[in-house]
Amino acid sequence: MYDVKVPILGFDKIKNMNIKKLDNDFSILEIDSEDGTNMHLLSSNSIKSFDIDINEDFLKKMSIDEDTKISFYFSIVINNPISNSVVNLTAPIVVNEDKKLLGQYVIKDSNCLFTTMAELNT
Structure with a gap:
């Protein structure tokens, strides 16, 4: 279980979430276990290159420094075929x-x- 330090858009009141890993590329963000609200995630390991400059305020809220082990995920809308799925x-x-x-x-x-x-x- 993870403590939410910076809210997920649309889910501002939820303070704890879980990430369920499906495989090396895909996971599910379990937003609200009571009503079954989930979000599909794509691991940043699946993206060839994507540089992100994160501001200091966010890093401080997340207690991130140069030694912190971090993971990045992108929300995804799953389509059939999977190649047509949309990544945010x-x-x-x-x-x-x-x-x-x-x-x-x-x-x-x-x-x-x-x-x-x-x-x-x-």
């Missing part, structure tokens, strides 16, 4: 694995908002 690159889920903290970072100066799985692999 604008608001990654950032996880402080050392302290079990979670937050969503909205990239304000992004020119790449959404992409498909097929586009990520080209």
Whole structure:
């Protein structure tokens, strides 16, 4: 279970969430276990290269420094075929694995908002 330090957009009141790993690429963010609200996530390991400059305020809220083990995930809308699935690159889920903290970072100066799985692999 992770403590939410920076809210997930649309789920501001939820203070604890869990990440259930499905495989090396996909996970499920369990937002509200009572009503079964979940979000599909794509691990940043699945993306060839994606640089993110995170501001100091967010890093402080998440207790992240240069020695912190962190993970990045992107929300994904699953389509059939999977190559047509849509990935949100604008608001990654950032996880402080050392302290079990979670937050969503909205990239304000992004020119790449959404992409498909097929586009990520080209």
